[in-house]
Amino acid sequence: MEFLEKILRKITPSREEYLTMGKVASKVLTAAYSVLNELQIDAKPEIHGSYSKDTWLSGEGDIDLFILFPSNIPLSKMREQGLYVAERVAEKLKCCAKHRYASHPYLELHINDVKVDIVPGYYVRTYEEVKTPVDRTRLHTIYVLHNLKKEQRGHVRLLKKFFKALGLYGAEIKVQGFSGYLIELLIIKYGTFINALKSIAEWKPYKVSISLEEAVQPGKFNEPLVFIDPVDPRRNVAAAVSEENLWKAIAAAQAFIENPSECFFNVEHADREEVFELLKNRETFLLALVYHFNRYLPEDVVWGQLKRAERKLKNFLERKGFKIFSTASWYENARAAVFLEASTPTLPPVFERKGPPINAQGVKLFLAKYSKTGAVAGPYIKEGKWHVLLKRKKRDLTEILEENIDKIGVPQELLKAYKGIRLGENLAELFESQEYVDFLYYWLRRKEPWLECVEN
Amino acid sequence: MEFLEKILRKITPSREEYLTMGKVASKVLTAAYSVLNELQIDAKPEIHGSYSKDTWLSGEGDIDLFILFPSNIPLSKMREQGLYVAERVAEKLKCCAKHRYASHPYLELHINDVKVDIVPGYYVRTYEEVKTPVDRTRLHTIYVLHNLKKEQRGHVRLLKKFFKALGLYGAEIKVQGFSGYLIELLIIKYGTFINALKSIAEWKPYKVSISLEEAVQPGKFNEPLVFIDPVDPRRNVAAAVSEENLWKAIAAAQAFIENPSECFFNVEHADREEVFELLKNRETFLLALVYHFNRYLPEDVVWGQLKRAERKLKNFLERKGFKIFSTASWYENARAAVFLEASTPTLPPVFERKGPPINAQGVKLFLAKYSKTGAVAGPYIKEGKWHVLLKRKKRDLTEILEENIDKIGVPQELLKAYKGIRLGENLAELFESQEYVDFLYYWLRRKEPWLECVEN
Structure with a gap:
C-alpha cells in the first residue's frame, strides 16, 4: 500500500516543524527551571505528551509541560504552588496565559503559534503513587518510549x-x-x-x-x-x-x-453556504437550544452537561410523542447549543392514553378523571387495559419545550445560561468557526465519511 | 335489588306475545309434518332455540324449526332433501323465503312478524352421532330443559x-x-x-x-x-x-x-344528527373502505372477511408509519364497510429506515442502495445497525391505501366488491338502518356503556 507512504510523508512533522517545536520546548523548560530555582521550590519540570514521544501529527504539535512535585506535599499546596509556578513561567516568557481546568487547574499559553499547557502534578514512579489523573502521564511517556x-x-x-x-x-x-x-x-x-x-x-x-x-x-x-x-x-x-x-x-x-x-x-471541509443549502432543503424540523455563559467553564464540564441535556431533551420529547431522529451539541467561546432533529414540528391533535389494567389499583382514579371530562373517545378497554383518546392541549414542539425547559432535567448550569431557541437556517450562523461549519455539515449529512471511499 | 324485578317484567314476553309465538310455532310445525307426509320423507320436525327453552327476550322471539333426518342418510342427500322440504313448507305457508347459509344452507321466512328459520339437520341422541354443527342444538334444548x-x-x-x-x-x-x-x-x-x-x-x-x-x-x-x-x-x-x-x-x-x-x-340509541356532530368535531382522520356485493353472501362469511381486512389494513398502515387508533366493520344489505381511525391523514416528509447490523449479510446491499442515492442523511451507524433518513415518496394515507389495496391481504371477495373510500362526515350516511347509526355512535364514543352508571 504505497499510498500509506504518501500519507505518512504528509502527517510526519517537517524538519522546520521539529526545529520550532524544539525551540519552544527548550524555552519553556528553561523558564520553568529558572522559576523553580528562583522560588526555591522542590519540583521537577518535564515535557510529556505526544511531542515527547514523537508521535504528534504534523501541524498539530503542542507542548505539555508538567511541573511535578514530590508526593509528600498535600494536594491543595501542590495545586496552589503549581499554578503559581505556571504563572511565573508565563510571565517570564512574556506570554498571556489562559486558565484552564481538567482534573485540576492548569495554564494554557501560545509561543510561536505553538500551544503550551503548563500542568502541575506529582512526580510518581509507579501507579500506586498516583494521586491525580495527570500524574499518570509521566508513566505513559516512559512506557511508550520503552516499548x-x-x-x-x-x-x-x-x-x-x-x-x-x-x-x-x-x-x-x-x-x-x-x-x-x-x-x-x-x-x-x-x-x-x-x-x-x-x-x-x-x-x-x-x-x-x-x-x-x-x-x-x-x-x-x-x-x-x-x-x-x-x-x-x-x-x-x-x-x-x-x-x-x-x-x-x-x-x-x-x-x-x-x-x-x-x-x-481525507477530511472534507464544508462552507457555510453548503450548510445553508442542507438546512434549507431539509424537510425535517431542526431546532437549537442556545446557551451563553457569563464565565469560562472547563470544556469537559460543559460537554458533559450538553450530552446530558441531549439525552434528557430526547427522552422528554419522545415521551410527549415526537420522533427525534438525532441530537448533537456544540460549544465554542463560552457559547453552546444543543441541536435536535425531529420528524415534525407539531403533534397530531388527538392521542391515545394508556391507563391501568382493569384489575389494577389505579382504575377508579383513571375512570373518575376521564369518564366525565371531554375525552374524544373512551374510556375503553383494549388488551386488558383502560384507554382514552384525548385532545392535545399543546402540540407545538417549540412551545412544549419552552414551557417545560426547567422540568426536563437539563443541568442547572445550562438552564441559567439558556438564551432561547433557534430554528432551521438560522442554525448555520450560531457559531463563528470553521470547525462549527464542519460539525454541522457532518451532523446534517450523518454519512459515515469513509462510505465515499467504498462506493463505485 | 328490586329494579331487577322491574327489568324482568320488561324483558319477559307478554301473554299476547306468547300467544302469537305459539300460533306461529304450531303453524310451521303442522306445515312441516304435512309436507314430510306428502313427500313420504323420513324426517322429524322439531322446534328448538330459545323459544323452545322459554328463555327468549320480549320482542325478540323467533322460531327455529329443525327438519331432522336419520343419521344413516348421506350429508349431500340430507342437505338437498332438507332444503327441498323447507321450500315446500314455505310454499305451504305462502311465505317468501330467503336462502341463508351457516354451516349449511337453510331458509328464513317471516310469519306474522316472527322470523322463522327452517334448518335441516340430523336427529342425534348423543354427541358421538353429531355430524353437522346444527345437530347439537337438539341436545342443547334437551339439556337446558332438564337442568x-x-x-x-x-x-x-x-x-x-x-x-x-x-x-x-x-x-x-x-x-x-x-x-x-x-x-x-x-x-x-x-x-x-x-x-x-x-x-x-x-x-x-x-x-x-x-x-x-x-x-x-x-x-x-x-x-x-x-x-x-x-x-x-x-x-x-x-x-x-x-x-x-x-x-x-x-x-x-x-x-x-x-x-x-x-x-x-339501558341501551342508548343515537340519531344521525348526533353522529354527524361527532364526526364533524373529531380531529382524527376517519376513513371507510366501502364494498358492494353483487350477490347475497352469508353474514358470518362476510364478517369473517371484514375482521380479517381490519387486521390486515391496520398492520399495513402501522408498518407504513401511521398510528391507527381503532378499526371497525359493518355489513348490511349486501353492502359492507371497514372503518379506520388514524391520528393523521399524512405521514411526516422524512423517516428513518433501519438497516442490517454492521456485521450482517445484507450490509453491502444496504450501503450500495442508499449511499449514492439521495438519502436525507446517512447511511449512519446507530446502536450497531446501519440507518438512513429517507424522503417519503407517498405521505397520504388515502393515496397509500388506494395504491396498495390489492397487496395488503384483504380477502379477494372484498377486493372484488371494493367501491372506494369515504371520509369524515360522509360516514354517517353509508347505511340506512338505525342499527348502523347506533354502531357508529358507539364506535366513535368508544366508551364502555356502563361507565355512565358508575359516575357520580
Missing part, C-alpha cells in the same frame, strides 16, 4: 490520522473516541497500522478486553472496549470510547481492510 | 339483557360474545343472575375453565374463556368470546357488583 519501536511511530501517526478522519480521535466527552495514548498502545500491541485495523475489524463491543501484560485478570471493566493500562492495571485506557463510536471504528476498519485507499484519510 | 329450573329462566333473561346492553350478546363473528346457550349454562352453573356476575367479576382471560360435569379434564382448549359443553366435551361453548370482550364482561360485572343499578340494562 514503541522507533519505526512504529509512523504507524501511530497513520492510526491517529485514520481515527481523526473518522471523527473518532480524542477521549474527551465531546468526541468519546480513541486517545493518543490508546492509539500508541494499539500499535505496541498489534505491531503495525494494518495489523491494528485487522484486529479492530474483528472486535465486538463488550467482547474485547486487551492487555499487554499476562498477569492482568479480565472482566473488571464493563465499558464497550477494554484496554488495560500497562502502567496501571486499575484503569481502562479505552473507557471513553462509546459503543456507537466503537461500532463506527469497527465498520471503518472492515471497510479499509477490504478496500484500502488514501481516501479514508 | 335449568323454571324459576331460573328469568335469570337467563336478565343475563342476556345485561350482555345485550354491553354489546356482548351473540357468538357470531360480528359480535364475538356470549351465545344464548352459554348464558343458559352460566345460570345452570351459578344459580342466579347475581351469582353469575359475581363469578364473572373474578375471571381472568385464559385462566377460566368451567365444566358442569366432574369427569371432563381441563386444559384441552386455549381460548380466553372455556366452558365445556355438557352435551359434548369436545366443544368449548365459549370459543367465540374474544379476549377483548371477555375483559369487557369482567369489568362490567365488577362494576355492577359494586354498584348495581337499572342503568346497566
